Amino acid sequence: MAFEKNILCIGAGYVGGPTMAMVAAKCPRYRVVVVDIDKDKIKAWNSSHLPIFEPGLDELVHQTRGKNLFFSAEIEKNIQEAQIIFVSVNTPTKTFGQGAGRAADLQYWEKTARQILANSKDAKVVVEKSTLPVRTASAMERILNENHKHIRFEVVSNPEFLAEGTAIRDLEFPDRVLVGSRETPGGLKARKEVVEIFLNWVPGEKILESNIWSSELSKLVANAFLAQRVSSINSISALCEKTEADVDEVAGAIGMDSRIGPKFLKASVGFGGSCFKKDILNLVYICESYGLEKVARYWESVVEINEWQENRFVQNMLVNLFNTVAGKRIALFGFAFKADTGDTRESPAIYVAQGLLAEQAEVVITDPKALKNARRDLKNFKKGLTFEPDPYKAARNAHAVAVLTEWDVYKDLDYKRIFKSMIQPAFIFDGRNILDRKKLYDLGFNVFAVGKAPLKHF
Ligand code: NAD
Ligand code: UGA
Secondary structure, eight states: OOOSEEEEEEOOSTTHHHHHHHHHHHOTTEEEEEEOSOHHHHHHHTSSSOSSOOTTHHHHHHHHBTTTEEEESOHHHHHHHOSEEEEOOOOOBOOSSTTTTTSBOOHHHHHHHHHHHHTOSSOEEEEEOSOOOTTHHHHHHHHHHSOSSOOOEEEEEOOOOOOTTSHHHHHHSOSOEEEEEOSSHHHHHHHHHHHHHHTTTSOGGGEEEEEHHHHHHHHHHHHHHHHHHHHHHHHHHHHHHHHTOOHHHHHHHHHTSTTTOSTTOOOOSOOOSSSHHHHHHHHHHHHHHTTOHHHHHHHHHHHHHHHHHHHHHHHHHHHHTTTOOTTOEEEEEOOSSSTTOOOOTTOHHHHHHHHHHHTTOEEEEEOSSOHHHHHHHTTTOOSSEEEOSOHHHHHTTOSEEEEOSOOGGGTTSOHHHHHHHSOSSOEEEESSOOSOHHHHHHHTOEEEETTSOOBOOO
16 A cells, blocks of 8 residues: 655654554554664564553554554664654753753754754655754754755654653643744745644644744743642642641642642652653753743752652651661552653652662562563662562561552552551551551551651551
């Protein structure tokens, strides 16, 4: 069958894989190829064990793979054949040189641009899918268009707003799709081509068109605002613990104000994930580079509160476990940065585990999907660390359990059985507020939940 369009995505990660699976499912007339430099990852995408866990992803890939969705390690050939190239390579925080610890590391991004240029024989639309500093498109255009091939590339920004754990739903029913471009005839034509892809399943009124800089910046700002809400409620959680106010009740009361809204007001051990911290720090760096010190400090405080909250959680455990956890078995329920994903990037659990290990606790980690990543994250710790898929076994002989990921499975465990198997007095620290505190207290636990007065038997 001849396909109407060849779409390529460079970068087969958490964004590239699911997004292109959705495009392929909704646009059977397009041939969609996803390439990556990581050959093992491509092998996994072509196997029955996909490299990432995401509810609904297996079905979607199964439905399209080999029909109009292909995963390949042949980057050059696929660049040549594509008319539209999405780039969803990683853009981590720089760890070296100028802007280290803040600025985005654009080396993967730039390599991709040069690779596109080297392998193109005709005009292409290049779509920024990765999250990038505002004005990256200008550098991208320079690299691509200052060529001797007389080929014209159009750069379009189409940031991704999916959240892990709900990626498939977010892709199928997005709140909005944002497409930004230059407002030149060529830019507008390229923008239209990208919009047309999404019109295959997204209602027109949900597709926002804008200038390219607004589009790039909106992505950073969306993540900053979301993270800011979490830091705001987490800052209030500390005040609740001091005053016997209940953070869930406060969140419920303020969230009913339609101007505030109920989402992203769940107090927690802290926000994690590969993007919130990196994108805010990138925003901070950009503001600094434009001399906007006050703006930079304002957004930086969102990350500072998050680090403070993670640290506060560890300190709270330490203080309440009689100021020592050395030699004490402590079970961590959950290691993923949120439920329904195996992803552990920037997970608060990493910080909590490290804090407890530094105090010489015997840490046991359990998680339904993230143990492989947890092992990798903590590979430098040789002592005092075990991994246990079964939460009952993890809690056996433990002094304390700390809930760090809001997996449903932890809500319905037999806590009576867990309590009996633990060293007494038994403690539970709920970093996600998913457990019934009163019930646990009645079973005999000493219960500490974020933003709630402790329930102690002594
Ligand atoms: P990821 O690390 O899971 O995937 C990126 C992939 O790009 C990797 O597999 C890597 O091998 C590949 N890659 C790097 N350089 C390459 C090259 N030159 N050629 C081919 N492949 C190359 O990252 P991700 O989580 O998918 O994020 C990608 C981008 O999307 C980032 O900018 C991120 O900020 C943004 N984003 C992520 C999410 C999310 O939920 N993870 C959501 C929205 C936006
Ligand atoms: C986030 C955004 O929600 C996406 O829109 C965006 O596309 C993505 O970042 C990205 O750019 O990578 P994600 O990090 O996958 O998505 O997950 P979120 O649901 O936003 O959760 C982030 C962190 O905040 C998690 O650790 C979560 O547990 C925590 N969180 C979230 C809270 O502690 N409380 C809340 O009320 C909400």
